[in-house]
Amino acid sequence: MTSGESPLWTLKPPLQDSSSPLDQEPIEVRKLRKWQEQRVAKKLRGDHESATLHLADLINNSLLAPLCVASVRVEGTHKTRPSFLGFLINPIVSPSSGGSLQGPQDVQSVLHATRHISDVLQRADIFHSVSAKIERSKDELYPPEAVDLVFQVREKGRFYLKTSTELGNNEGSASAIGRIRNVFGGAETFEANMSLGTTTRKSFNTSFSLPITPDLNTYAEIGAFGLSRDYSTFASCSETLRGVKALVRHGEPSTGSHELAYQAVLRNLGNLLPTASISIRESAGQTSKSSISYTYSFDNRNDRITGTRGFYTKLFQEFAGLGGDASYFKAETENHISRSVLPGLTVALSACSGLLWSFSPTPSLFPDRFQLGGPLSVRSMRFAGLGPRDGLDSLGGDLYWSAGLSVISNIPKKGHWPLKTHMFLNAGRLDSIDKSRNFVENIQRTISQPSISAGIGLIYKFEPIRMEVNFGLPLVSSLENASKKVVPVKDRIKYWNIVPGDQIRLLGRRRGGRSDENEVLHEVVAVNKFRNRVYVRGMRHDVSPDAGQRKDKNYHYSRCQLFLGEHELPLKAGETERKVVPVFAQRIGTSHPVWNSFLRRWQWERFASKTVPVLPERRHEHILIPWPKSQPTIHADATPYDTPEEQVLKVTYKPPPFSPTLRGLQPRVPTETEYLRALYNSTYKNSAYKTFFAGTQPPVEQFLYKELSNPHSRAKKMKRWQEVHRAKRVLLNEYIEEEVKDLKGRTRGEARAEAAFRWRQRLEEDKKEGRKINWIKKGGEEKLERKIKMRKRKEEKQRSRLASLTLKEEPNQVIPKEL
Incomplete structure (x- = not known):
């Protein structure tokens, strides 16, 4: 606005400002002022829109006007090589080798080239900001329609350091990341990170990457890595890896990313726990792998955590056998899709599968196998709890699949909250490949017997992670799978009357508590006392000698009825032949348990106090139920891995001879x-x-x-108790002697009473001091300091909120004159 121009609007009396306008001006004046401000804002917005439309019309009418690029200048680069800038820009302005005039020839093509160059410079990730200008060319050798493209840039810092803590995937970790950007002036990046955690104890990774195409869609990377993982929670061992990797990556996940990599790794399986199984001990040691892999990923979801549309897919293939001990082909796929079916209601479906085919005649190596189970695959199952097992150790598998269905909805009347409700149904299975069968039979066996779980929970979207609190139960779980839930101790059966070798029938739940159809008898093969489950042998679930895994179904203890045998029932009126029917124990009683000191176990007798059907001649009689006879153990033939019998029987320890005489x-x-x-x-x-x-x-x-020796034996406890009381008596005698030496006009009895009082006070102080020491050992002092800090921080926040409090302007407010 010049000096000769008048302002758009001014305030004149009685609308001029006063010392306290909100107190003296009427409400109509404020309404008039607001109305005038809105008019001015509307006029300015209209002028801006008209100017923008005029400029757009001008450009659109001139798009085919002749214009060419004389030169491109990038200003503000101090660390970037000019050759690298030419590497990025030349393919845009000079698509052929004929010089710069072979590039853009009109206004439209010059604008597109400017935008393309600006986009490439920003995607190089070495500049904070990029601004473009089009200037008339200063070179007189070019025609009048030639222009210069000038880009003003501000480079990013070269060094970057970050520390962080992470919690998730059954693991907590702390990490430090260091990065050097634009190392040699060509958008090269050198990155090193190191982390310490619970499952992955230590890890380090160094990489050097650089772009190899002008459009910055293809990168090459080389690096070295190492890590140490703790598998003691499911495999009683730890794994240490050291290796190098080289890869070429093309594209972005939103449009499709391709990665071709070579990897050489040295792996060591060690730190075995004393409870490690034979299979884990056989897998322990050092192995090497040299492999080439290909990965494709595509992700067009609108949100990685709680998406409502789009899908995600990932395909991984690896061939190992270029050297080293591992020789296999591995393929793995992962897919996720989400759809919004109703406002505030989303259905998500995920499916994963994997195959590991070993080319060697021996089984695949433990570090190469898949693990399944846990919150990221099959919920309500223990982490790595599915698949073949040897005792408490999970051995992993060669073939797996898992699928999950989730229904996510908003909290009623709180759709803007990041907290959502969640219902899920998961299924999956992990198996070893039995090469004695064909590939189709292995697939059918894996698909036909899944483990299934279901539950409900809450999801909290906490960028960039997703937190879940779920309550779920395994619906179907095989014997080799380790489900997560166990029965509380108070609900476990103390004395089991159903043991392996018994014959039972199952009470059905769909027929009013009656037995299963056709009175099918089942043999008990195992019991799980932690879950009150009974495993029975069925026609479809026999032991597979080829796979070496038990396929028995399990049922709750309350559904089992013991089979007593077949009995003849007496003739009823109108009957001519006696019926022979199976008899089952409806109610079981036991004798008083007796401890067998030789076998070191409780023993009792079991009897049927009520039968189904009722036996008239033994209605009020306790029918004794014999325990099944144990089958003799069949030992397998010795192998080269077994210890010879003579070594086992060899005496390697002789107790020392103790002589009762002094000479001995x-x-x-x-x-x-x-x-x-x-x-x-x-x-x-x-x-x-x-x-x-x-x-x-x-x-x-x-x-x-x-x-x-046992430190908590009765004799040692008594000895420690006697020492404590002896020290108390010694302390009391010291106080008495001290008081009796100087009576100070008191009698000996008064002096002794004073000494006893001081003694009791000393004991109380020692007791308080002991409690304080125990409190400090348990971390009470650190906890108290944290509480004090939190209280101080809360008070400071409250004071800062009160200090920065600003009252909203409302009618009938009075501001003190001193303010």
């Missing part, structure tokens, strides 16, 4: 000082401890007496 006393265990002195002083050794180093050493029990 065992030599004393030397102290640490004596041992070191005798070890480094030959004179001392030859004189005092000659017998000790000559071979007459104390037995091993004397060295391990602390480890071999």
Whole structure:
């Protein structure tokens, strides 16, 4: 606005500002002022829109006007190589080798080239900001329609460091990431990160990447990595990896990403727990792998965490056998799709599958196998709890599939909350490939017997992670699968009357509590006392000798009725032949349990106090039910991996002979000082401890007496109690002697009473001090400090909110004059 122009609008009396306008001006004045402000804003917005439309019309009418690019300048680059900028820009302005005039020839093509160059510079991730200008060319050799493209850029910092903590996928970790951007001036990136965690104990990864095409859609990367993982929660071991990797990546996940990689890894399976199974012990040791892999991924979901449309797919293929111990082909696919069926209601479906085919005659290696189970695959199952097992250890598998259906809805009347309700149904199975069968039979076996779980929960969207709190139960679980839920201790059956070897029938739930159809008898093959489940042998679930895995179904203990045998019922009126029917125990009683000290177990007798059908001649009689006879153990033939029998029977330990006479006393265990002195002083050794180093050493029990003895035995508890009371008596006598020495006009009885009072006070102080020490050992001091800090932080936040509080302007407000 120039000096000769008048303002768009002004305030004149009585609309001029006063010292306190909100107190003195009427409401109509404020309404008039607001109306004038809206008019001015509307006029300015209309002028801007008309100017924009005029400029757009001008450009649209001039799109075919002749215009060419004389030069492209990028200003503000101090660390980027000019050759790299030419590498990015030349293919845009000079698509052929004929020079710059072979590029854009009109206004439209020049604008497109400008936008394309700006986009490429921003995607290089080395500039904070990029602004473009079109200037008339200053070179007189070019025609009048030639222009210069000028880009003003501001480069990003070269060094970057970040620390973070992460929690998820059954693991917590802390990590540090260091990055050097634009290392040699060509958008190269060197990155190194290191993390410490619970499952992945230690890991490091270094990589160097650079673009290899001008459109920045293809990158090459080389790197080295190493990590140490703790598998003790499901496999009683740990794994350490060291390797190198080289890859070429093309595209983005939103349009389709391709990755071709080569990897060489040295793996070591160790740190076995004492409870490790034979299979894990056989897999332990060092192995190597040299493989080439291809990965394709596509993701067009509108939200990675709680998407309502779009889908995600990932395909991974790996061939190992270019060297090393591993030789296999692995394929894995992962798919997710989400759809909004109603406002606030979303249905999500996910499916995953994998195949590992080993080319060697021996089974696949443990580090290469799949693991299944847990919150990211089949919920309500223990992490890595599905698939073949050896005792408590999960061995992994070669073939798996999993599927999940989720229904996510908003909280009623709280659709804007990040908290959602969640219902899910998951199914999956993990198996080993039996090469004695064809491939189709392996697939059919895996698909036909899934583990299924269902539940409900809550989802909290906390960018960039998704937190779930679920309550779920396994609906179907095979014997080899480790389900997550167990029966509480108070609900477990204490004395089991159904044991392996018994014959039972199952009470159906659909027929009013009656038995299953055709009175089918089932043999009990195993029991699970942690879940009150009974495993029975069925026609479709026999032990598969080829697969080496039990396929028995399980039922709850309450659904089982013991089979007592077949009995003849007496003739009823109108009957001519006696019926032979199976009899089952409807109610089972037991005798008083007796402890068998030789077998170290409780023993009792079981009897049927009520039968189905009722036996008239034994209506009020307790029918004794014999325990099944145990089958003799059949030992497998010895293999080269088994210890020979003579080595097992060889006596490797002889107890030390203890003589009751003084001549037969065992030599004393030397102290640490004596041992070191005798070890480094030959004179001392030859004189005092000659017998000790000559071979007459104390037995091993004397060295391990602390480890071999029970610290909580009755005698040791009594000894510690006596020592404490002896120390109290000694302390009381000290106080009495101190008071009696100087009576100060008191009688001896008064002095003793004063001493007893001081003694009791001392005991109370010692007790308080002991409680304080225990409180500190349990972390009470750190907890108290955290509470104090949180309280102070809360008070500071409250004070800052009160200090920055601004009252909203409302009618009838009075502002003090001093403010």
